[in-house]
Amino acid sequence: MYPPPSTVLLTGSTGVIGTSLLPALAARHDVTALVRHRRPDTPTIYVEGDLTAEGLGMSSSERRELAAKIDVIVHCAGLTGMAPPDLTAFDTINAEGTRRILSLADEARVPVLLLSSAAAAFDTPGEDLTARSMRAYGSSKRRAEELTAHCSQPVAVVRPALLFAAHNATTAPRHQFPHALITALLQGRTGGLPVNPDHWCDVLPIELLVDYLTALTDALLRGDTSMATLHWVTAGHAHLTAADMERACLDHLTETGRPPTRPLLAPPAASRPRSHGMARIAQLGFQPPDQPALPSHLDRLLPAQLTRTAALEALARNVRLCAP
Numbered sequence: 001m002y003p004p005p006s007t008v009l010l011t012g013s014t015g016v017i018g019t020s021l022l023p024a025l026a027a028r029h030d031v032t033a034l035v036r037h038r039r040p041d042t043p044t045i046y047v048e049g050d051l052t053a054e055g056l057g058m059s060s061s062e063r064r065e066l067a068a069k070i071d072v073i074v075h076c077a078g079l080t081g082m083a084p085p086d087l088t089a090f091d092t093i094n095a096e097g098t099r100r101i102l103s104l105a106d107e108a109r110v111p112v113l114l115l116s117s118a119a120a121a122f123d124t125p126g127e128d129l130t131a132r133s134m135r136a137y138g139s140s141k142r143r144a145e146e147l148t149a150h151c152s153q154p155v156a157v158v159r160p161a162l163l164f165a166a167h168n169a170t171t172a173p174r175h176q177f178p179h180a181l182i183t184a185l186l187q188g189r190t191g192g193l194p195v196n197p198d199h200w201c202d203v204l205p206i207e208l209l210v211d212y213l214t215a216l217t218d219a220l221l222r223g224d225t226s227m228a229t230l231h232w233v234t235a236g237h238a239h240l241t242a243a244d245m246e247r248a249c250l251d252h253l254t255e256t257g258r259p260p261t262r263p264l265l266a267p268p269a270a271s272r273p274r275s276h277g278m279a280r281i282a283q284l285g286f287q288p289p290d291q292p293a294l295p296s297h298l299d300r301l302l303p304a305q306l307t308r309t310a311a312l313e314a315l316a317r318n319v320r321l322c323a324p
Helices: 016-026 060-069 088-108 129-150 179-187 206-221 242-255 277-285 308-322
Strands: 007-011 030-035 045-048 072-075 112-115 155-160 162-164 203-205 230-233
Touching: 007 016, 016 030, 016 206, 060 088, 072 088, 072 206, 088 112, 088 129, 112 129, 112 206, 129 155, 129 277, 155 206, 162 206, 162 308, 179 242, 179 277, 179 308, 203 206, 203 308, 206 230, 242 308
Parallel strands: 007 030, 007 072, 030 045, 072 112, 112 155, 155 230, 162 203
Antiparallel strands: none
16 A cells, blocks of 8 residues: 655745746656745645734634645745835745744644745845845845754755756746846846856756656655755856846847847946846846855765756846746
């Protein structure tokens, strides 16, 4: 007789990552999606819950019923938008919401996969709204990680890089970096986007993250406590420079009969410091060449690391998605 399938409680099932992760998990396990307003498009069981409310907004009996049937929690929900009206919303959702999920894990006695962010490792300088927003986001993710020390159950913390859209995507999430940046480059703003060409950012195809999260979920369900540690899921040394992004956009514009008449990047002007807009986001989002590459643990659970060739292919595909 085969054992019954495991049940995964997934938060953030309607987000950029959750939309791709849900079908991957559902192909291997029973999935229950914790939702507040939006329901996932993929047919699945869902329960209503609120990360901003104590007890997740559930009655004691509802929590007990949920806790009794789940075997692992994959916590992907979070606030990622830039500059919300109230910057404390990052902490309310990303940190306090995680505390409530960890409390449910204690009650259910199940392990947790916590999706954090590479931003947890950085402290963005500057006092403009963009810098303060990025700093508040990173701080909220860092605090969420710190809260795992108080959970009695195994917790695997995953710090992913920025993400390219999925292979089967028909549109790009243009409200998110790097797609907002690519869109700005394709539009050819007057004077060029003020970013140093040798500065880099770490962008990973979302399929690699989904494959890693799925394999990590399986490991936690097997009781592999060695996986209850920090996981960097990044491009590592295959990260991309601003010049790589400019070249991919130039190639696409030329191939489609719209060759630009000027460079898409321009040297940042120290005399004109940026405090908002895509130029400021790009300046804060890229790292100088002397900044070491982010760690990458992809080969812990997947066959290999990301190659530069694969990263450039993903970049070219996403440029096509962002093109008007």
